[in-house]
Amino acid sequence: MIEVTNLHKSFGDAHILKGLTTTFEKGKTNLIIGQSGSGKTVFLKCLLGLHDHDEGTISFDGRISSDLSIEEKRQLRTEIGMVFQGSALYDFLSVEDNVMFPLKMFTKQPHDEMLHRVNEVLDRVNLTGSNAKFPAELSGGMKKRVAIARAIVMNPKYLFCDEPNSGLDPHTATVIDNLIQEITKEYEMITIVNSHDMNSVMEIGEKIVFLKDGHKEWEGTNKEMVVTDNESIVNFVYSSNLFKKVREIYLKESKL
Amino acid sequence: MNYLEHIGKYFLMLKQVFKRPQRGKVFREVLFREIEDLGLKSLGIIMFIAFFIGGVVAIQTALSVDSPFIPKYLIGFATKRSMILEFGPTFTSVILAGKVGSYIASSIGTMRVTEQIDALEVMGVNSLNYLVLPKIIATIFFYPLLGLIAMFLGIFGGWAAGVLTDLFYSVDYIDGIRLEFDPFYIQYALIKIVVFAFVIATIPAYHGYYVKGGSLEVGRASTQAVVWTSVTIITLNYFLTQMLLG
Numbered sequence: 001m002i003e004v005t006n007l008h009k010s011f012g013d014a015h016i017l018k019g020l021t022t023t024f025e026k027g028k029t030n031l032i033i034g035q036s037g038s039g040k041t042v043f044l045k046c047l048l049g050l051h052d053h054d055e056g057t058i059s060f061d062g063r064i065s066s067d068l069s070i071e072e073k074r075q076l077r078t079e080i081g082m083v084f085q086g087s088a089l090y091d092f093l094s095v096e097d098n099v100m101f102p103l104k105m106f107t108k109q110p111h112d113e114m115l116h117r118v119n120e121v122l123d124r125v126n127l128t129g130s131n132a133k134f135p136a137e138l139s140g141g142m143k144k145r146v147a148i149a150r151a152i153v154m155n156p157k158y159l160f161c162d163e164p165n166s167g168l169d170p171h172t173a174t175v176i177d178n179l180i181q182e183i184t185k186e187y188e189m190i191t192i193v194n195s196h197d198m199n200s201v202m203e204i205g206e207k208i209v210f211l212k213d214g215h216k217e218w219e220g221t222n223k224e225m226v227v228t229d230n231e232s233i234v235n236f237v238y239s240s241n242l243f244k245k246v247r248e249i250y251l252k253e254s255k256l
Numbered sequence: 257m258n259y260l261e262h263i264g265k266y267f268l269m270l271k272q273v274f275k276r277p278q279r280g281k282v283f284r285e286v287l288f289r290e291i292e293d294l295g296l297k298s299l300g301i302i303m304f305i306a307f308f309i310g311g312v313v314a315i316q317t318a319l320s321v322d323s324p325f326i327p328k329y330l331i332g333f334a335t336k337r338s339m340i341l342e343f344g345p346t347f348t349s350v351i352l353a354g355k356v357g358s359y360i361a362s363s364i365g366t367m368r369v370t371e372q373i374d375a376l377e378v379m380g381v382n383s384l385n386y387l388v389l390p391k392i393i394a395t396i397f398f399y400p401l402l403g404l405i406a407m408f409l410g411i412f413g414g415w416a417a418g419v420l421t422d423l424f425y426s427v428d429y430i431d432g433i434r435l436e437f438d439p440f441y442i443q444y445a446l447i448k449i450v451v452f453a454f455v456i457a458t459i460p461a462y463h464g465y466y467v468k469g470g471s472l473e474v475g476r477a478s479t480q481a482v483v484w485t486s487v488t489i490i491t492l493n494y495f496l497t498q499m500l501l502g
Contacts, residue, residue, distance in 0.1 A: 105282060
């Protein structure tokens with residue numbers, strides 16, 4: 001479990017995170033949502049250790065990140081997989097070398113064993129036979145799938161995804177969502193997804209944390225989100241007429 | 257940010273760079289890639305420029321010494337001195353600062369703005385050590401070779417220019433090359449090249465690594481990297497000359 005307690009983060013005079021407290025459980029797809037500027041990315045970067053938080057604690061299965069030694073932090077990072085918004089694949093490496101990179105850096109496995117594992121995860125994300133391609137030759141959806149393969153190749157305990165659907169067509173976005181949810185169950189990971197995509201929120205949000213101005217405004221499941229009367233979340237999630245109508249119909253049907 | 261802050265940040269960067277590589281095998285792979293990108297791919301342009309600059313220096317010297325009282329072997333002597341003392345180490349390094357410096361700053365800067373550096377950090381990789389140390393080793397070991405090739409080709413270019421234009425005799429030029437040959441000048445040139453190679457690898461890396469924004473800022477960082485690398489090379493050239501020859 002990842003437990004966040006009273007997390008604060010400021011940049012100069014700008015107080016971005018104002019006392020966030022929440023938990024993320026194993027085997028669940030957790031979503032962080034909120035308007036632009038609400039502190040989602042800063043929160044994710046604090047969880048990842050890319051930003052040092054000013055106050056509060058982040059505990060990874062009992063290990064408080066700020067209390068860890070450099071070696072313990074390095075060990076913790078090998079247990080983390082990350083899918084970046086722009087995929088962040090290394091341009092100078094082929095798909096195979098991109099996915100193999102964490103294995104080369106952190107294990108002493110023979111090459112054949114590493115290659116076997118790389119092919120296994122590439123099969124899992126439906127990219128069999130793409131080993132020799134370079135990132136520039138891949139579509140947006142394929143890049144995301146390679147990024148997911150690279151993130152899970154070390155069997156991580158924690159998977160973080162920053163806007164995994166940005167720039168993808170609705171069908172590919174759904175494929176990526178389902179893939180994330182499936183591998184979360186398969187690998188029994190704690191998955192945290194930072195998303196703007198309401199389709200993803202409704203589809204895979206087993207736990208949703210809604211941030212507003214650096215505060216946790218609301219948290220619950222995707223089903224609870226449909227029936228909540230929290231004004232901020234209703235205005236954010238159901239901002240389009242289509243979503244409003246869908247919600248009305250859903251609420252009517254549930255009453256019947 | 258003021259200049260002192262930049263200098264402090266640059267040295268803090270170097271502290272992270274000079275750590276033991278996390279995986280020797282990965283380090284060697286990156287090192288060979290860098291030798292190819294930063295060294296071998298610069299060989300052609302350096303050879304081309306060195307040959308023609310050597311020719312130009314010899315022709316200009318020959319045209320300047322038209323007095324019958326000045327011996328013709330001075331053309332070879334002057335060309336050799338120019339090539340060994342300045343062209344081989346300094347001029348070559350300024351060319352490399354433009355070619356390689358902009359490549360280093362833009363490639364690392366692009367990695368920064370496309371979150372590839374964050375991806376390394378999240379994995380637990382020391383990104384500065386992984387990205388910059390192989391560049392330093394590659395340039396420090398390869399650029400002295402480039403400098404020596406430039407010196408040789410420059411002197412050869414001078415001889416070829418004389419032979420082709422009939423401005424001086426081959427035998428005079430060769431006498432000039434042999435005259436007062438001091439091996440310390442080669443040492444002096446190599447010391448300068450090693451120092452400049454370090455500057456060429458690290459200053460552009462600093463500008464690329466700490467870039468913020470998008471592609472426009474990467475372009476700006478690349479330009480700044482070339483300017484500051486050239487300024488540093490020219491300044492260090494003065495002090496090194498004063499220390500080693502003064």
